């Protein structure tokens with residue numbers, strides 16, 4: 051499998067020397083929210099550190115060798131050429147802005163539950179059991195491999211309250227080469243007695259241990275980043291949220307939490323925090339947790355005033371349509387959030403969500419937006435999200451949500467090569483079919499992309515790179 055895999059020690063010190071690479075073929079990425087850019091017969095040059103250093107139109111392999119290599123001063127025997135086959139294209143890696151690595155074994159297991167009973171029945175027992183490191187190793191290795199195989203190059207992970215298991219997740223992301231935000235879950239109330247931080251001070255100290263661990267392994271946060279993770283307001287006491295808000299201010303680290311997912315949850319927040327503002331968003335704001343680096347998952351039932359506050363604080367939203375439908379939380383109004391100027395990305399939210407695939411989240415986002423349109427009297431045709439728009443949310447939008455828009459989400463010079471090679475099956479009577487998307491040859495590229503969004507899966511994800519390194523290859 052070539053140069054797959056990183057050692058687990060600090061990234062910058064121990065990376066094996068990588069070769070320069072030139073990718074050749076069709077490149078597709080979002081230009082704006084509503085527009086994809088298609089570059090055919092092009093070459094993208096990626097240096098040994100994984101940075102895109104040239105994008106060259108009208109370049110085939112011969113021209114790349116005769117013109118691009120000399121321009122870059124790269125010796126041809128030290129440069130790998132990666133050529134897309136007919137029907138294949140390069141696309142930015144997906145960014146999953148919200149998922150619980152620890153809940154992966156439970157995907158598809160939610161019955162008819164809704165948030166609060168789902169947490170007690172399915173979620174807390176599983177998360178608690180991951181204090182067993184062999185079990186955590188099995189679950190975390192699998193979720194990383196699985197999400198990579200679906201083209202997820204960056205993941206904002208929740209782990210559990212357990213420090214060694216959370217640190218293991220960080221180590222495994224490093225060794226697998228997946229870019230990740232690693233969050234130790236903080237919760238000192240509401241959960242069962244066997245799965246709680248005892249005191250705010252303990253929760254804070256354990257969070258700091260995980261932050262230190264991540265920074266000791268990747269001091270420049272080139273691949274993994276610690277993220278402060280108050281589970282959600284009902285599970286965090288006021289003193290704990292205050293400490294975590296203070297920590298966010300001191301460290302300028304990102305924060306992730308849940309907001310306004312379910313109506314009973316919102317009522318619970320109002321009853322638990324009568325003195326911390328008038329709404330769920332104001333509770334977080336009271337404790338300094340609504341920062342420009344905060345990722346708010348769900349945001350299904352935000353009021354106008356709350357959305358305005360989120361806009362003002364420049365906090366971001368992770369839209370989790372599979373989860374919102376599966377555990378009957380509601381339909382988040384993405385167009386409305388975007389109109390408010392809020393940055394939105396997509397989250398699989400495993401295991402509230404049942405699928406590891408951001409592509410699945412993208413198609414579900416399209417469908418949920420149509421349900422909003424059918425909710426007569428409230429919405430307009432323009433609430434519908436297009437294929438182009440959900441692909442933007444899956445890449446550039448997600449990059450903004452995780453605060454990495456200068457590095458990932460697009461394929462321009464200066465960005466890092468976090469990308470996937472997608473192949474769609476060209477119908478041929480002689481050949482066995484591969485995957486669920488059939489291309490007959492008369493489709494435009496726009497139509498091929500639409501077919502991929504609605505019917506594609508991991509069988510179409512042929513290769514995946516993070517920072518220029520191959521991290522998944524479909525055999």
Ligand SMILES: O=c1[nH]c(=O)c2nc[nH]c2[nH]1
Pocket residue numbers: 150165169173281282308311373399402
């Ligand atoms: O979808 C969700 N998954 C969770 O694990 C969780 N915890 C609090 N709120 C939550 N929502």
